[in-house]
Structures are given as structure tokens and as C-alpha cells.
Amino acid sequence: xxxxxxxxxxxxxxxxxxxxxxxxDIEHARDLMEAGEYERAMEAFWPAARSGNADAEELIGVMYxxxxxxxxDSARAFDWYLRSAMKGHPxxxxxxxxxxxxxxxxxxxxxxxxxxxxxxxxIGGDPDAAISQDEVVKKMTQAQIEKAHExxxxxxxxxxxxx
Numbered sequence: 001x002x003x004x005x006x007x008x009x010x011x012x013x014x015x016x017x018x019x020x021x022x023x024x025d026i027e028h029a030r031d032l033m034e035a036g037e038y039e040r041a042m043e044a045f046w047p048a049a050r051s052g053n054a055d056a057e058e059l060i061g062v063m064y065x066x067x068x069x070x071x072x073d074s075a076r077a078f079d080w081y082l083r084s085a086m087k088g089h090p091x092x093x094x095x096x097x098x099x100x101x102x103x104x105x106x107x108x109x110x111x112x113x114x115x116x117x118x119x120x121x122x123i124g125g126d127p128d129a130a131i132s133q134d135e136v137v138k139k140m141t142q143a144q145i146e147k148a149h150e151x152x153x154x155x156x157x158x159x160x161x162x163x
Contacts (some may be wrong), residue, residue, distance in 0.1 A: 039070040054084040112151070
């Protein structure tokens with residue numbers, strides 16, 4: 001038991017002492033992206049994204065979606081957005097919703113899932129998500145809206161337990 005606690009304390013300390021460095025790395029990568037140095041930005045985002053950082057994952061999704069420093073690839077963009085969205089990143093959730101709304105890389109649009117992700121994004125604080133949600137719901141049947149709300153309730157309890 002004592003060995004477990006020691007390892008846990010060491011792990012806890014490592015997480016919190018390396019967190020500022022990870023944030024600095026992501027900010028540096030954002031600066032590179034804004035400067036148009038996309039290949040270098042991708043290299044800088046990669047370690048954080050591979051470690052599960054939602055901000056880095058979302059920005060890699062943006063890079064694949066727009067073809068910034070990489071070949072444009074809707075499937076990879078969606079995948080990176082989805083990884084980040086599942087961690088509660090509101091921008092990525094709107095990205096996932098948009099892919100479902102327009103059906104990009106899918107056999108057809110899925111308005112129910114688009115609506116669900118826009119609602120979750122709005123709960124997470126994305127101010128534009130509510131506008132998109134209002135537009136999508138106009139194209140949905142009552143049955144689709146009801147089913148979407150069932151899914152929203154399923155996701156909300158673990159993604160946003162206090163909201």
C-alpha cells in the first residue's frame with residue numbers, strides 16, 4: 001500500500017509539474033500556426049495530441065480540415081475532432097456537428113447527431129453552437145429531436161456532470 005501511495009504521489013507531481021510545459025508547447029504551436037508555419041506547428045502539436053490533449057487534437061483536426069501543412073483529409077479531420085470532442089472540447093464538438101450536418105465523409109447527413117453535438121458544444125460554452133443548433137433543428141422531425149435529446153442526456157451526464 002505504501003508503495004502504491006508513493007507511486008501515486010510521484011505520478012500526481014509529474015502531471016502538475018509538466019502541465020505548464022505542455023500549455024507552453026501548445027501556445028508555441030498556435031503561434032507557429034498563426035504565422036503560417038504549418039508543418040512546424042503540426043510537429044509541435046503532435047506530442048500533446050498523442051498524449052490526449054484536447055486542444056492539440058482539435059487544432060490538428062483544423063489543420064486536416066483546411067489542408068494546413070498537411071494534405072486536406074476530411075476523414076482524419078473528423079477523427080481528430082471526435083477525439084477532442086469526446087473530452088468535452090466545445091470547438092471540436094461544433095466541428096463534429098458540422099461534419100454530421102453536411103454529411104462530409106459520410107453516406108449522408110445525420111441531423112440527429114449534428115443537433116446532439118451542437119447542443120453539447122453550446123453547453124460547453126461555444127457561443128456559435130446555439131445558432132447552428134437552431135438552424136439544424138428546423139430541418140428535423142419531432143422524432144429525430146426526441147431521439148437526439150435522449151442521446152444528449154446520455155452524453156451530458158458524464159461529459160458535463162455539473163451543468
